[in-house]
Amino acid sequence: MEYNFSEIEKKWQKEWEEKGVYTVSNESEKPHYYVLDMFPYPSGAGLHVGHPLGYIASDIYSRYKRLQGFNVLHPMGFDAYGLPAEQYAIQTGQHPEVTTNKNIARYIEQLRTIGFCYDWNREVRTCDPKFYKWTQWAFLKMFNSYYDTTLQKARPITELVAKWEENDPTWKTLSEKEQQERLMNYRIAYLSDTKVNWCPKLGTVLANDEVSEGLSVRGGYPVEQRVMRQWSLRVSAYAGRLLEGLDRVDWTESLKETQRNWIGRSEGAEMVFLVKSPGKALKSKAESEDFPMTIFTTRADTVFGVTFMVLAPESEYVQRVVTDEQREEVEAYLARCKNRTERERIADRRVTGVFTGSYAINPLTNGEIPIYISDYVLAGYGTGAIMAVPAHDSRDYAFAKHFNLPIIPLIEGADVSEESFDAKEGKMMNSGFLNGMEVKDAIQAMKEYITNTGIGHVKVNYRLRDAIFSRQRYWGEPFPIYYKDDMPYGLPEDELPLQLPEIKEFKPTSDGRPPLGNAANWTYNGYPLELCTMPGFAGSSAYYLRYMDNHNDQALVDKKVNEYWRQVDLYIGGTEHATGHLIYSRFWNKFLYDLGYVCEDEPFKKLINQGMIQGRSNFVYRYIGEGATGNLYISYNLIDNPEYKDKVQPIHVDVNIVHNDVLDIHAFRAWMPEFRNAQFIFADGTSNEVEDNPNIGVSMPKQYICGWAVEKMSKSMFNVVNPDDVIAQYGADTLRLYEMFLGPLEMSKPWDTNGIDGVHRFLRKLWNMYETITDDEPTMDELRSLHKLIKKVTWDIENFSFNTSIPAFMIAVNELGKCNKRAILEQIAVLIAPYAPHIAEEAWHRCKGDGCGFVVNAEWPKCNEEYLVENNINYPIQFNGKVRFTLSLPKETPKDEVEKIVMANDQTAKYLAGNAPKKVIVVPGRIVNIVL
RNA sequence: GCCGCGAUGGUGGAAUCGGUAGACACGAAGGACUUAAAAUCCUUUGGCCAGUGAUGGCUGUGUGGGUUCAAGUCCCACUCGCGGUACCA
Structure with a gap:
């Protein structure tokens, strides 16, 4: 009996759909379990074999949980807003919605053929008004909330206003505009003049995680710094909770570590240095026109070694400390900093800076120390001003060397003649009352000292910045905001969703306003609406909540429904979202939690990162030595022979015409015109003449071996493998099994079809066992094989070790040989159902007969240890x-x-x-x- | 630079608690079937050495040390590869 995978798979996919087998209810006596995949951006290229890796793993787990008796929520949707569709629209005039929906349709079709158990009734797409209504709703809530630092949670801003009305007499004297301006300093979604990453090529600002090395992550265009009035989300208010929450989630240590670094908590002290008024003699504190300058340091113990101060070019202090003599030089430096792009700054690591002409007073030594400006100090971190301790900070050291400033070592035995001593260890010296202390103790002692003397106080700083939330783009969620007297006001909730208007041109307006400036009547009650749209992460920050209750038009998610599903139990996706999506979602969720809309403070209980699937490229080697004709190709195994060494040029060849590194000669010649007359030196050293060999393309006894390399999967390397092709050739079950067989889920690995035959052969073997089924009693050996398998597969799935199950199945099938006993086969069908659902469904029906119900509704076999003794x-x-x-x-x-x-x-x-x-x-x- | 992850045959990988390294699969070689091929099946397959042979010995998990009766697994130092991050005071 032939294993006709394509017929079997089509048949059951149709059945499952018609019978609604994967529909999930929000009401169940069963325990709940929520398995989530990171939803994809539907690109025009469709899925490649890398995408389904995590989806297959989560599908196996979902099916397993269901067989274990859980009510399993396993949805899929689309992150449908994004730049590529918009840029395509600018180029072609096609509305982004049209291309997006087309791409989504293709994705759904591809996902369908792989046989996932998604409940498609729960599909969401972020560009759907029914969905983005709730994105806008959450934004409005953030606009209308502030972060109460005493309670450490978000509260409605009306509470803050009530407080002021009661306690703050000035509040009532303010004009409406002034009140609004004041409130803007507190709102969780707020508008401010911010230094942003501006990408001129994309015509929009980008969040920190969308910029890498001064280039936009999408597209790789240069990014520069610019001050613009932008919406931001006060993510930094949540920094402490985002950090602390990591201890309560079951994520990999490496991912948590990445987030910890990104949040970047550092415990230090803020200290006040008095600036000696420019051009005046040093005066006592009391009568001075001097002013205090606050700095942040984690090394309070090193105050005795401060030999200069440095301000960020954007620091507010700059204008106050610069002297007339230095003004020209300072302005020149500031101008230079401003004009440099982020990328130039990163590329150019040379020390730069300028003296302001002013001096500060070291509060411990009372020594005078010069104040400089340099762009190695960042305006956005701490106070934008530092005390420089060149002996124990490598950046200060480089600066001191460049400007010939003194370097005072503070730790015994530290040699600072060549480089700074940055380690926080050793005994203090040259440090007054700290001398002889260990560094750790000295830090503590100095903190106490400055607190007691009022020089400063202990302070915790975070690296995490507020998220810039405006995009000068069309294809995104419109802000539910209108402007009155130049101040923003939120739309009433019942006006939501504020639909994205139709426009003809997707480009910015001629006067440089965002594309929505082209929309007719883009107003609310006559007031102009916001022209920016929201960024990509807006729609993906709470989508997991919406799946719980995606048809609800009264709430993001019904309270009861949320209390049933609670949170995502298992989230599978790539590491690339470690600092973006996974921070924003946690922030968003915590905000909703604060206001009582969701019942869990962390959205994703357990998270697993799937590895990347890289491409495995193949090469042919064109002979370029003496007498080269340009169409002679040397087999890979010969290229190091003296006659060919260094005389061949590797050329990428489409991996789809190479099988087990052997080139399909016929397909190669047909692939591109330039290869039509290709000649070969085969693996055995013989050459060919097409005419001499009538067997080419039918049976080619001589082989041309291709070289290979692991590279990124990309069109230009001709190493993209499309799941559709694999499914057409081997079937979805083989694809699913093979992707798991490739190796541990978390590990990156190249896609390499060498080996897929083995998995396919195994399925055929399995298939043959179900040809005739008997009711004979199984033997002890057969039962042992079965129960060994039950134990192994159960352990594997529980531990996400999907790759090791496949060999276990192979071994069981080999051991069972020609076993055709119903008692055994029935159980094996259930065991393999999570991995290969189609063949399992067919096998299950063969065992149980028509009307037996679907295998997903079966019961997971239990291992009886007695058989294993x-x-x-x-x-x-x-x-x-x-x-x-x-x-x-x-x-x-x-x-x-x-x-x-x-x-x-x-x-x-x-x-x-x-x-x-x-x-x-x-x-x-x-x-x-x-x-x- | 810092943080994280990894390195096991020709290849993907297994060894889940420190206990027979290389399961399973691919590839390769040889054989059976076949006019031939495909498909299928059987045998061999980490390296080196000895033996006609059954077999026996040595060696072997990136490198160098260490702990242990016993190390792919634990500890220390390093090399290489991958990913993240980048002046965060």
Whole structure:
């Protein structure tokens, strides 16, 4: 009986859909379990084999949980807003909605053919008004909330206003506009003049995580700094909770570490340095026109070694400290900093800076220290001003060397003649009352000292910045905001969703306003609406909540429904979202939690990162040596031969015409015109003449071996493998099994179809077992094989070790040979159902007959340990740790009895060679080691 | 630079608690069937050495040390590869 995978798969996919087998209810007596995939951006290229890796894993887990008796929520949707569709629209005039929907349709079709158990009734797409209504709603809530630092949670801003009305007499005297301006400093979604990453090529601002090395992540265009009035989300208010929450989620340590670094908590102190008023003699504190300048440091212990101060070019202090003599030079420096792009700054690591002309007073030594400006100090972190301790900070050190500033070592034995000593260890010196202390103690002592004397106070700083939330783009969620008297006001909730208007041109307006400036009547009650749209992460920050209750038009998610599903139990996706989506979602969720809209403070309980699937490229080697014709290709195994060495040029060849590194000659010639007359030197060194060999393309006894390399999967490398092709050739079940077989889920690996035949052969073997099914009693050996498999597969799925299950199935099928007993086959069908649902469904129906129900509704087999009990243990007998032979002994043999038997054995005598053993180690049930 | 992850045959990988390294699969070689091929099946397959042979010995998990009766697994130092991050005071 032929294993006709395509017929079987189509048949069951249709059945499942018609019978609504994967529809999930929000009401169930069963325990709940929520398995989520990171939803994809539907690009025009469709899915490649890398995408389904995580989806297959989560599908296996979902099916398994369901078989274990859980009500499993396993939805899929689309992150449908984004730049590519918009840029395509600018180029072609096609509305982004049209291309997006077309791409989504293709994705759904591709996902369908792989046989996932998604409940498609729950599909969401972020560009759907029914969906983005709730994105806008959440934004409005953020606009109308502030972060109460005492309660450490978000509260409605009306509460803050009420407080002011009660306690703050000035509040009532303010004009409406002034009140609004004041409130803007508190709102969680707020408008401010911010230094942003502006990408001129994309015509929009980008969030920090959308910029890498001064280039936009999408497109790789240069990014520059610019001050613009932008919406931001006060993510930084949540920094402490985002950090602390990591201790309560089951994520990999590496991912948590990445987030911790991104949040970047540092405990230090803010200290006040008095600036000696420019051009005036040093005066006492009381009568000075001097002013205090606050800095942040994590090394309070090093105050005695401060030899200069540095301000960020954008620091507010700059204008106050610059002297008339230095003004020209300072302005020139500031102008230079401003004009440099982020990328130039990163690329150029040379020390730059300028003296302001002013001096500050070291509060401990009372020494005068010069104040400089340099762009190695960042305006956005701490106070934008630092005390420089060149002996113990490498950046300060480089600066001091460049400007010939003094370097005072503060730690005994630290040699600072060549480089700074940055480590926080050693004994203090040159440091007044700190001398002789360990660094750690000194930091503590200095913190106490500055607190007591009022010079400063202990302070925690975070690296995490507020998220810039405006995009000068069309294809995104419109802000539910209108402007009155230049101040923003939120739309009433019942006006939501504010629909994205139709426009003809997707480009910015001629006067440089965002594309929405082209929209007719883009107003609310006559007031102009916001022209920016929201960024990509807006729609993806709470989509997991919407799946719970995606048809609800009264709430993002019904309270009861949310209390049933609670949170995502298992989230599978790539690491690339470690600092973007996974921070924003956690922030968004915590905000909704604060206001009581969701019942869990962390959205994703357990998270697993799937590895990337890289491309495995193939090469042919064109001969370019003497007498080269340009169409002679040398087999890979020969290219190091003296006659070809360094005389060949590797050329990428489409991996789809290479099988197990052997080139399909016929397909290669047909691939591109330039290869039509290609000639070859085959693996065995013989050459070919097309005309001489009528068998080409039918049977080619001679092989051309291709070289290979692991590279990014991309069109230009001709190494993109499309799941559709694999499914057409082998079927979805083979694809699913093979993707898992490739290796551990978390690990990156190249896609390499070498080996897919083995998996496919296994499925055929499995298939053949179901040809005729009998009701004979299974033997003990058969039961043992089955229960060994149950145990193994159960353990594997529980531990996300999907790759090791496939060999277990192969071994079981090999052991069972031609077993055709219903009692065994029935259970195997259930076991393999999560991995290969189509063949399992067919097998299940063969075992159970028509009308038996679907295999997803079966029960997961239980392992009966009784079948696994081995009566004999095969003891490896080691001599000095080397196994020499094995000895089978009854399981119950006591330890000293084992030793006796082993010592009495002929072979033991042989290896002892008359010597008495020094020691005999017997680990009952495991091993015997004799030490000579 | 810093943080994280990894390195096991020709290839993907297995070894889940420190206990027989290389399961399973691919590839390769040889054989059976076949006019031939495909498909299928069987045998061999980490390296080196000895033996006609059954077999036996040595060696072997990136490198160098260490702990242990016993190390792919634990500890220390390093090399290389991948990913993240980049003046965060």
